[in-house]
Amino acid sequence: MNFLEILVLLARGAGYTVLVTLACSATGLAVGLAVAMLRRLRLPGVLPLLDVFTYVFRGIPVLVLLFMVYFGLPGIGLKVPPLIAMVLSLGLIAGAYLAEVFRGALDSVDATEILAAEAMGLSRLQVLRLIELPQMLRFAVPGMVNEFTTVLKYSPFAYTVGLPEITKQAMTLTATTQRGIEIYLAVGVMYFAIFRILLVGVRWLERHYRVPGMVPA
Amino acid sequence: MTATPLIQVRDLVKEFDGQRVLAGVNLDLAEGDIKVVMGPSGCGKSTLLRCLNRLVEPTSGTIHFRGQEVTGPGVDVRALRQGIGFVFQQFALYRHLTVLGNVTLGLRKLRGLRRAEAEQKALHELDRLGMAEHRDKYPGQISGGQKQRVALARALAMDPAVVVLDEPTSALDPVLSREVAQLIRRLHDEKVTLMCVTHDLQLARSIADQVVFLDRGVVRAEDSVARLSADHPDPQVRAFFGRETGT
Numbered sequence: 001m002n003f004l005e006i007l008v009l010l011a012r013g014a015g016y017t018v019l020v021t022l023a024c025s026a027t028g029l030a031v032g033l034a035v036a037m038l039r040r041l042r043l044p045g046v047l048p049l050l051d052v053f054t055y056v057f058r059g060i061p062v063l064v065l066l067f068m069v070y071f072g073l074p075g076i077g078l079k080v081p082p083l084i085a086m087v088l089s090l091g092l093i094a095g096a097y098l099a100e101v102f103r104g105a106l107d108s109v110d111a112t113e114i115l116a117a118e119a120m121g122l123s124r125l126q127v128l129r130l131i132e133l134p135q136m137l138r139f140a141v142p143g144m145v146n147e148f149t150t151v152l153k154y155s156p157f158a159y160t161v162g163l164p165e166i167t168k169q170a171m172t173l174t175a176t177t178q179r180g181i182e183i184y185l186a187v188g189v190m191y192f193a194i195f196r197i198l199l200v201g202v203r204w205l206e207r208h209y210r211v212p213g214m215v216p217a
Numbered sequence: 218m219t220a221t222p223l224i225q226v227r228d229l230v231k232e233f234d235g236q237r238v239l240a241g242v243n244l245d246l247a248e249g250d251i252k253v254v255m256g257p258s259g260c261g262k263s264t265l266l267r268c269l270n271r272l273v274e275p276t277s278g279t280i281h282f283r284g285q286e287v288t289g290p291g292v293d294v295r296a297l298r299q300g301i302g303f304v305f306q307q308f309a310l311y312r313h314l315t316v317l318g319n320v321t322l323g324l325r326k327l328r329g330l331r332r333a334e335a336e337q338k339a340l341h342e343l344d345r346l347g348m349a350e351h352r353d354k355y356p357g358q359i360s361g362g363q364k365q366r367v368a369l370a371r372a373l374a375m376d377p378a379v380v381v382l383d384e385p386t387s388a389l390d391p392v393l394s395r396e397v398a399q400l401i402r403r404l405h406d407e408k409v410t411l412m413c414v415t416h417d418l419q420l421a422r423s424i425a426d427q428v429v430f431l432d433r434g435v436v437r438a439e440d441s442v443a444r445l446s447a448d449h450p451d452p453q454v455r456a457f458f459g460r461e462t463g464t
């Protein structure tokens with residue numbers, strides 16, 4: 001078996017790695033946005049809940065939460081499929097971190113622009129959607145790239161709940177071929193390739209939405 | 218004998234944490250008129266303007282806008298705000314939107330115009346202020362004076378009953394300040410109702426015959442700059458209006 005063949009076999013696992021990464025990143029994005037927005041709206045009574053959520057989910061290790069969801073929930077009669085278990089652990093943890101990224105980015109939106117939008121007669125929700133959100137997302141790009149990369153790097157935990165992603169494939173291959181060094185080198189190459197593709201995508205988005213002369217306030 | 222004024226402020230009080238910033242302000246602004254408010258820094262000029270459209274909630278007193286009390290509960294604040302065009306000291310253009318996008322936003326989201334209609338109206342306003350050729354630039358790409366014009370165009374596009382300007386020249390150099398003064402005079406000639414807060418004596422003199430002097434939370438005087446600087450009984454008032462602007 002040559003290096004190329006190893007790569008091909010690993011590529012089958014890559015599909016799962018990408019799937020897990022995308023599902024968890026998307027969940028993190030949605031949850032992070034929702035938390036940051038709710039915080040921004042200052043709805044009475046909601047703030048403590050958001051604080052507890054970000055506090056808990058930033059503190060708990062991914063693997064512990066994953067096991068709690070996948071092995072613990074069936075104990076109370078809730079059987080969770082592997083991908084959903086990943087989303088409920090890694091995805092929610094990413095959400096808690098992204099919520100903080102977005103909170104910082106929202107603080108960088110110029111307060112007088114928000115005041116001007118309110119003075120114009122826009123509703124609080126319109127101001128959030130039309131002014132704060134579009135600016136905030138641009139400011140948050142570096143933090144988002146960081147978090148998506150972290151999700152990618154935590155995706156190997158998926159094998160512990162039975163998803164045959166890259167790392168799992170590598171372990172199987174190593175066991176049968178005894179060529180650990182080459183195989184894990186190939187694994188490294190694959191993760192790097194996925195990372196590059198992610199980065200290219202982000203750069204494209206960034207260029208497309210770039211606003212000349214706009215920097216955080 | 219005269220019709221009810223467009224804006225009528227009575228005994229307006231605003232306290233921030235027990236500190237009285239406005240201590241009973243009375244003010245009338247008739248339709249088509251221009252009112253210039255001057256006063257030392259921190260005397261409550263911005264607060265007064267912000268009470269008009271409820272960006273700041275007055276503690277007590279009344280404000281009538283187009284004959285309607287607007288300080289009570291149950292007032293449609295968003296409708297009120299749409300009738301008052303606000304131009305901020307730092308212009309406050311939306312940085313992620315182009316010049317054109319800044320002016321069309323309110324037309325589309327508040328007036329419900331379709332994009333093409335909104336752009337047509339916006340370009341008309343921008344053209345009026347000589348900014349149409351910069352329509353595709355972002356705020357980060359234009360000068361302070363140009364931003365000021367865009368901010369004005371953005372306010373005017375909504376056809377407000379009154380345009381309110383908070384220190385429109387304080388971020389501009391003397392040449393641009395004179396341009397803004399010209400612009401304000403022109404809007405006044407076009408029957409736009411205006412209220413302008415400023416530190417700039419030269420601006421005040423060149424856009425209005427009379428100025429309102431706000432100090433320690435109340436209107437101390439309303440007269441021409443010349444009389445306020447020469448004849449007013451209060452030496453503090455004379456000193457304020459007698460000072461050299463250096464511009």
Ligand SMILES: Nc1ncnc2c1ncn2[C@@H]1O[C@H](COP(=O)(O)OP(=O)(O)OP(=O)(O)O)[C@@H](O)[C@H]1O
Pocket residue numbers: 233234238256257258259260261262263264265
């Ligand atoms: N949101 C607020 N909370 C507490 N105090 C405030 C607030 N806004 C204004 N003040 C205080 O009210 C006073 C008047 O402020 P305001 O901005 O109206 O003054 P101004 O006349 O516009 O001053 P300037 O000429 O410097 O712009 C100041 O002492 C200020 O510190």
Ligand SMILES: [Mg+2]
Pocket residue numbers: 262263264383
């Ligand atoms: Mg002020």
